[in-house]
Amino acid sequence: MRMVDIIEKKREGHFLSVEEINFVIQGYVQGKIPDYQVSAWLMAIFFQGMTDQESAALTKAMLESGDKIDLSKISGIKVDKHSTGGVGDKTTLILGPLVAACGAKVAKLSGRGLGHTGGTLDKLESIDGCRINLTEEEFINQVNQIGIAVAGQTGEIVPADKLLYALRDVTGTVPSIPLIASSIMSKKLASGADVICLDVKIGDGAFMKTIEDARELSRIMVSIGESFGKNVTAFITDMDQPLGHAIGNRLEVKEAIETLSGNGPEDLVELCTDIASHMIYYAKQAPTLEAAKAMALEKLNNGEALAKFNEFITAQGGALPELSHFIEVKEIYPFKAKKAGFVKQIKALNIGLTSMKLGGGRETKEDVIDPMVGVLLQKKIGEKVSIGDTLAFVYANHPVDSDILSTLEDAFFIVEYQVDKPKIILEVIS
Numbered sequence: 001m002r003m004v005d006i007i008e009k010k011r012e013g014h015f016l017s018v019e020e021i022n023f024v025i026q027g028y029v030q031g032k033i034p035d036y037q038v039s040a041w042l043m044a045i046f047f048q049g050m051t052d053q054e055s056a057a058l059t060k061a062m063l064e065s066g067d068k069i070d071l072s073k074i075s076g077i078k079v080d081k082h083s084t085g086g087v088g089d090k091t092t093l094i095l096g097p098l099v100a101a102c103g104a105k106v107a108k109l110s111g112r113g114l115g116h117t118g119g120t121l122d123k124l125e126s127i128d129g130c131r132i133n134l135t136e137e138e139f140i141n142q143v144n145q146i147g148i149a150v151a152g153q154t155g156e157i158v159p160a161d162k163l164l165y166a167l168r169d170v171t172g173t174v175p176s177i178p179l180i181a182s183s184i185m186s187k188k189l190a191s192g193a194d195v196i197c198l199d200v201k202i203g204d205g206a207f208m209k210t211i212e213d214a215r216e217l218s219r220i221m222v223s224i225g226e227s228f229g230k231n232v233t234a235f236i237t238d239m240d241q242p243l244g245h246a247i248g249n250r251l252e253v254k255e256a257i258e259t260l261s262g263n264g265p266e267d268l269v270e271l272c273t274d275i276a277s278h279m280i281y282y283a284k285q286a287p288t289l290e291a292a293k294a295m296a297l298e299k300l301n302n303g304e305a306l307a308k309f310n311e312f313i314t315a316q317g318g319a320l321p322e323l324s325h326f327i328e329v330k331e332i333y334p335f336k337a338k339k340a341g342f343v344k345q346i347k348a349l350n351i352g353l354t355s356m357k358l359g360g361g362r363e364t365k366e367d368v369i370d371p372m373v374g375v376l377l378q379k380k381i382g383e384k385v386s387i388g389d390t391l392a393f394v395y396a397n398h399p400v401d402s403d404i405l406s407t408l409e410d411a412f413f414i415v416e417y418q419v420d421k422p423k424i425i426l427e428v429i430s
């Protein structure tokens, strides 16, 4: 087989065989095929697309490139979730303990944040003492004992994705739907869960800009999951504004605790309980989706979900301070409205960038983050605003400069007419 023939075949819009796809992925990981040929191949895929069979074959080839987590020592049905990257997205911190409190097994490998989106590991590490570098044995034992563990990746999971993503990043081929689908699904499948819920964000700052693209990505990921015998559900969700009110590591942990105590913001509660209902139902802990949702709401309101969160954080070595002492910063700056009207949009990208510029996120992988800083929204889409109302509090440990203020200024779009509250879940594909 010759790489140039495979590039030309895809360039002309023909289907690639499993053998050809394996040849490319294995050859690239082994260093036998150079970057320039794989770049050309990625660009051909970008323009010509892939069939569902090709996407499944690519996912399998990527999955086989590295280690797989063996969860067979965990009894019961294992559930997992993945978000394509949100601002203010603290759902794992809520969903994990919530579904574990309902009897599902949560064995979750999470990542760090980069750029304007946050990562679950950074949020967990903002809790004093909380360990995310569990050994495989600790990870499995903890799930068997308390139903939940969240850790960073150990070993080499899907090395092909690391190589391909780095190349896609510099060749303009990141936004290819089959490439995104196989990248996400290879990592999810390597993590070993039986039930996978995917949160596909659409809107400003999200990978998917239109509902059509989000639908196609969701459909392909569900189809890939099916071909591996997994139960996959994709939720297409709105990101025309950040999720909930809190953006920033410690602020988000606090909002997660409030949500687990039954006092969460409406959009966050709806998203978490809807995704939870699928996880609980497919983990066979409730007879119907409706019963599963009722169970999730009950656990949020009766303290059991919060108790599971506390158990989970304690098991990972974390110590939670009182909520009244949860955030300590030098300044809480009220960012005020200069215009009256109704909030039409809160650009998630700008709010994420604000948090990053405050020190709450990383521009490069090496950056050290300040867990305390961030943004606490006081108004969301559809709310009425008068001049001088606080739109958001900025939690800062350095003076809030003009760059941060102008990023925030551009985030809020206020109009004179009334605006409806957006739906958080736009479609569910399974």
Ligand code: URA
Pocket: 084, 165, 174, 179, 180, 181, 183, 184, 207
């Ligand atoms: N997230 C991933 O893991 N991979 C992509 O290609 C895009 C988003």
